Amino acid sequence: MDANNITKWRDDKDLPECMMYMLQNEIMCDVTFRVGHDRTLINAHKFMLSSRSAVFHTMFEGSLSEKGEITIPDIDDNTFRDILKYFYSDDITITNNNVKEMLYAADKYMLAAVKRKCETVLKQTAQSEHATKALQTGYQYHLLELQKESLDYIEMHTKACLLSEHAVTLSKDCLELILKSDFLDCSETDICQFILKWGKHQCELAKLEPSGGNMREAIGNILYLIRFPNVEMKFFSKAVANSCILTSDEMVSIYQSHFGETSKAFPRSLRVPVSKRQIYSLNRYGQITGPMGSSGIQSLTFHSDKEIWLKGVNIFPPFNQYAPRIRGDRLHCYDPGTVSISIKVLNDSKEETFQQQKNINLSRHGGQVQQIDFCKPVRVTSIRDYTIVLDGMTHQHFYGTDCQESVTDQQSGVTIMFKNAPADKNGTNINSGQFAGLLFSV
Template sequence: MDANNATDWRDDKALPDCMMYMLQNEIMCDVTLRVGDNRTPIKAHKYMLSSRSAVFHTMFEGSLPEKGEITIPDVDEDTFRHILKYFYSDVITITNNNVKEMLYAADKYMLAAVKRECETVLKQTAKSEHATKALQTAYQYHLSELQTESLDYIEMNTKSCLLSEHAVSLSKDCLELILKSDYLNCTETDICQFIFKWGKHQCDLAKLEPSGGNMREALGNILYLIRFPNVGMEFFSKEVTSSCLLTDDEMLCIYKSHFGVVSKTFSSCLRTPVSKRKTYLVNRYSQITGPMGTSGKQSLIFLSDKDVWLKGVVIFLPHVQPATYNYDCYDQQVYQVCINISIRIMDDSNEEKFHETQQINYGPQCGHIWQMNFSKPVRVHSMRDYIIQMDDIGLQIYYGRACKESVTDLQSGVTIKFKNSKVSGDGTTVSIGQFAGLSFSV
């Protein structure tokens, strides 16, 4: 063959392509891994494995290096091949179908980047009725942000989450995290009904009779997080008393609580969901003026000194006279124009936490500001920067002047600080511009 016409497999290939070619064609491989239940042989390169994982590096170069073939029975073949692809090409494929297996492998081999990708996929589950499954996974693998988001969703949608098929599989520790919350959006009777389902499931797993005593044993001290004085009297009398879950003294204590005797064993403090908590409002402007011509998105950073639920934003309305108008019955001109207000909330890693667009009919009778109440509250954690952003509405607006950099609501004791955002368009800064105020609950 003419040497000038010969081609080489390395030609026109980037480094990841070359590395994957060597892996797939077993070129110069120096280690065999027996993977999964079937101990499928997979050849690889010690150099690559060690370069991506401290676990493999210790395995090959530690004080007691492993010799010969390496057995990996606890990771299935498909998952391990995905991990190898990441090692050799930096490409990772994570879906809802394989995320749990990938997370296990990432945790085992100390792959921080893969764990983050898994957490991103799992966050979608955290915002659904399967949030209890996401909570359990987050707790197991120490994913703090996912755990927080799962709990936030469960607090706002408690009843549907407890009805999920995954809820009865919650560990005792995760169940405790839920029951400690004062925000749960369901009745205490709903909680008590779920506890019976959970307790019976634990007894089934342990091959025990689902008796009150065995369920009590499974619950342990979690039992005292159930606020029995707030359970409906009919359900308590029919179901709880006949279950033998509680002692005679405990049942008597709860009956007395309905006649004003405070229980020292079980709390009677009502859980108050976010939707029913008092709403507070802070305004950052001192004066309103206009018009202000704006271009691009208006953006501002805010930070709260306490955990709060953001419920809405007060914005400045357009200043210009709209071109479209109607007439009222008194033949007076009443201007109206329809505008879209689109608001986004991002966290300090620029991840979008909330996005909502609302439509309003604006006219001179609407005034200078308008309060946009969100369809669902947004969890804001203390001492962490968040970005509030409003899409350009293409109109001149009223705006705030002499705005405050820090505002304290005296009733709630919450202080909110504002900072300039690098992504803001012309017009909005800490001292001037859009975003008149924020509404929140504690």
């Protein structure tokens, strides 16, 4: 090392920069790793690793502490260097290209913050045709939010997800999570067709003949989550009966169910997709008054006593009573203009679970309530705070007063509690302001 660098590398450097310099130049390193398939040599400091990971602390200081070089064959050297960079500097970069490897390493070394960052990246794939893959990853690494978002997407796009290349690689446990849902947006025939495909794939993996007996053993008890009485009889007779995955008594009971007999083995209740469920409207205001001219962000926190699907919000729209008229040869038209608003829904971790831009027409007179339908439903977990945020209200609008802090919808039996949102500084609270009500399904 250059003599000048021995002293100058500390000058004007913060702690992470100094620590990274020591790592990269192997200054006072006291542990050596052989990493990856090629057993790449990487040196580090026991103190730093133990300070960030309980696994490394046990590795160095436990009753069976490691001596000499430590071999880590299951993590590639690039990923291990990225993890070391996080240990020494708190800096980490996670992308779709490295998230799988980073998640494995974070789980192995109990790095909760890195797992959360990985989950944030993976959530992008949860809302796509790769949702089944995201569900499997979420289940494997106990990422509950990723599981939930993946299931939400699968429920709303079931047929497309089951046709994806990743679907047949689902574990039995993940497949069970899907089949337990009452919200799947496909026919029971589609589900049955996929199960046969999945069962054959499991037999191929086990190098077994795809016989009825082998497929049934692979499928196991999740077979009883399939609602065979709702499967098209033509498909059932041609594909299911010939597959021999059902016993003779089970097949007879399903045929009898089409003539009014109840099948004791298989449920017949219909799955009702979220998009087709009844929508309830719950209003919180007593009167409408105004106008008010706040143009900043307005927000309100709420929670529900039951799990619901939030499908929209009623707002007090902006108006422009001074808008000019367009003059034609014979027709004078009032043109109030439009305004672009943004609506977001945040969970109790302040993570954005929904965002939508919408152009709405300005009216000439205030005092109305306008329904804003969401482009996709938002699953709201019971007894958990969510905050709805409205931005872009650049014109005057009326607002609700005599608002109720707790409102129960008599039809659905759902009770929603409202709370003040700390971020709101523009007049919306539990007593008055924006957000006339919510639209939801159960």
